[in-house]
Amino acid sequence: MKARYKTLVDAYAQAIRSGKLMAGSRLPTHRQLAAEHHISLATATRVYAELEAMGLVSGETGRGTFVREIALAVGHGIDQQAIAADVLDLNFNYPSLPGQGDRLREGLRQLANVGDIESHLRYQPHAGRLGDRDIIAHHLSAQGLATRAENVLIVNGAQHGLAVSVMGLLRPGDVVAVDALTYPGFKALAALYQLELLAIPVGDEGPDLDVLARLCQIRHVRAVYTMPTLHNPLGWVLSASQRRRLASIARQYDLLVIEDAAYAYLAARAPSPVASYAPERTVYVSGFSKDVATGIRVGMVVCPDAWRPALERAIRATTWNTPSVMSALVCQWIVDGTVSKLATQKRRDARLRQRLARDILGPLPIISHPDSWFLWLPLADESRADRVAKILMDQHISVSTAEPFCVTPNVPQAIRVALGSVSMEQLSVALAAVRAVIEYEQSR
DSSP: OOOHHHHHHHHHHHHHHHTSSOTTOBOOOHHHHHHHHTOOHHHHHHHHHHHHHTTSEEEETTTEEEEOOOOOOTTTSSSOOOOOTTOEEOSSOOOOOTTHHHHHHHHHHHHHHSSOGGGGGSOOOTTOOHHHHHHHHHHHHHTTOOOOGGGEEEESSHHHHHHHHHHHHOOTTOEEEEESBOOHHHHHHHHHTTOEEEEEOEETTEEOHHHHHHHHHHSOEEEEEEOOBSOTTTOOBOOHHHHHHHHHHHHHTTOEEEEEOTTGGGSTTOOOOHHHHOGGGEEEEEESTTTTOTTSOOEEEEOOGGGHHHHHHHHHHHTSSOOHHHHHHHHHHHHTTHHHHHHHHHHHHHHHHHHHHHHHHTTSOOEEOTTOSEEEEEOOTTOOHHHHHHHHHHTTEEOEESGGGBOSSSOOOEEEEEOSSSOHHHHHHHHHHHHHHHHHHHHO
16 A cells, blocks of 8 residues: 555645646645644655655745745656757657768758759648658558548648647547547647547556447547557557457447557557558548658648548648648658668667667566567656656656656656667666666665
């Protein structure tokens, strides 16, 4: 059973992070806290010491204990924040390979020397030029998702694709089922568009689809958001039978399926996308940020014919169209094999990093996929993820806690580590520090 003081620490931490306890608020004195919660004075002191170690409060001699004026520390929030040059970033993945700058320079030179360069100065169709969409459709078909150019909409990266899907197909108040641990970017969209997120319990191999079916029986669930191939942050790849079951539930309860495939290219021999099992009710969202480069903001939404007008209106309302220079560059790289080569190299890189992580982290429990660029480290019940993250940040290492990913009120104590943004040498150093801090915290 969780120690009483740990329960109090969690309650105060949640109240502070949610804004219920405002910055500058004076907390009860140690004696008041002890009396209110029927704990010893030593335990009350320990509660405040934990909160101070997490960076959430500060004690001022003669005045009391106050909630600190804080923004969420790097690694705790859903938005990427500026990372100092001396910080090893194990929070976000922005993988790049040697020589990609030269590829970009050559790609732009080729683009400038062929075709009608002046066409890029004009407005483009909202969904992108049909020729580019045809190239992307063939690219997707080779990856197991058969589609036509007309059903491919070019967007400014996968995050924009998710936003367009939400804007075009959902309404404020709609209920969306999501994994209990899910992609923070979708949580941000849900908050912005006032969607209600309903948590599906998760296990080692995916979401509990029986629970999803029961939720659909008692609530009017409008959609389900899923990452069936290389789930972020847990790394699972749903089996073909799980995908068929998800498609069956979607048909039975008339659900819109939003399939996020941002990391799917990394998984070798994954089953066909959910969109292949339920094409009439699935929007498939992916992009080229991970397999090409994060600065190349080109993505795609694959949708049924019936939903295309609504999605095109959402593109028009947000960006009018994806810049044709970027989409033409990506399509050029698809045709000449650059995208395929980069994907192969990055899959190899991800596997090497996973092996390195397992070697260095040793006995720590690790949840991940051998092809992914991230891993999940559950902590012992008495350990505090906030404290681990803060100690690591003091050592100039940025990681994420479970909070940005969690949909339920009870946030698990865990650390999510991104492996793809630093050199192998830097990763070795950072992972050794992660292990040392976690093992020290668990021995306290």
